[in-house]
Amino acid sequence: MEPIQLFVPTFRIEESLEEIRVCLEKGWTGLGFKTIEFEKAWLDFTGLENAHFVDSATAGLHLAVKLLKLHGGWADGDEVITTPLTFVSSNHAILYENLKPVFADVDEYLCLDPASVEALITPHTRAVLYVGLGGNPGQLDRIVEICKKHHLKLILDAAHMTGTRLHGRHVGWQADVSVFSFQAVKNLPTADSGMICFSDKALDAEVRKWTWLGINKDTYSRTVSSEGTYKWYYDVEFVGHKYHGNSIMAALGLVSIKYVESDNEYRRKIAGWYDELFAKEPRIGLVKMAPDSVPSRHLYQVLVDERDRAMSYLNEHKIYPGVHYRDNTVYRMYEYADGTCPNARSASDRIISLPLHLRLTEQDVQRVANTLIEFVQLSK
């Protein structure tokens, strides 16, 4: 039996090599050139207004929090309401800027529960960080309303949401800033990169300086003559980071973005096969998708009792699923909030991400589903 892995990225190899070859022949692999082309392709694809290509979503999330804090006049220790059911980089981004992650609970979509969020708002709350888990928008609409009502900023960790549509429109525009990931196992694969999309044009212009050590290129583009002299007369406005993306990653992204719509279509097909196979087994809990949405289907998640034993059983049958995620409050960094989110904790103990990638056949999906069904029936 062939092993079935959780994620296997699909690269269009010949096309990707051609795009990379262009960079190598030109002798330009860094910031600019393909990164600009990719930013444009991204704006066309999503219909968003601004986008800056960064070297990871983690870097993007950090700068999202940093710039909102800076311009909002937030103080150290101010609060950002966030989810415990995420990759730690969402919550680290809050800590990088000396703010406090306040954990709200999740709902049946495994995304932030609006009621739990609203109950945690204090005079020190500045923002909500929302994760569209697996590409599911959950109750994003209600979170947007709550943020408006309480004058909070909304940061969308859209690491799983490339291609997700809500009410017919690509997600991202609802938030003050949205951050997408193009890490290799995400649904628009490069090797490592991401996109930070501010709704405010001024912040988009500013973040371009922050991702390049605070260097203000405008000063030298003003000083520069047509022969390109005086390039060294740039200004450095602040202690920025080295977070910008490069042309090799953008070259990969430019190829992946051409296919992501049809790739997501196939992901949804796989999810549909799983849904059908599990329909008659009530001990395998399914995760609802938001109404009127077309989710990217970065993940296919189920909930089962005795998750760890189920994982071992699947492993014995050469099936290698994953867990997204453990409740972050089990980690030492976040243990001050341990146990404050019972739904997230219960999901954290029961959740499995089943194999979902473009090389899976319908037979593979049947093998995974039948093995899991076999497990729950044997252990009843």
Ligand SMILES: *Cc1c(COP(=O)(O)O)cnc(C)c1O
């Ligand atoms: C992958 C991921 C990130 C981080 O993305 P990188 O591009 O690897 O830095 C952030 N949040 C979530 C929910 C993720 O899954």
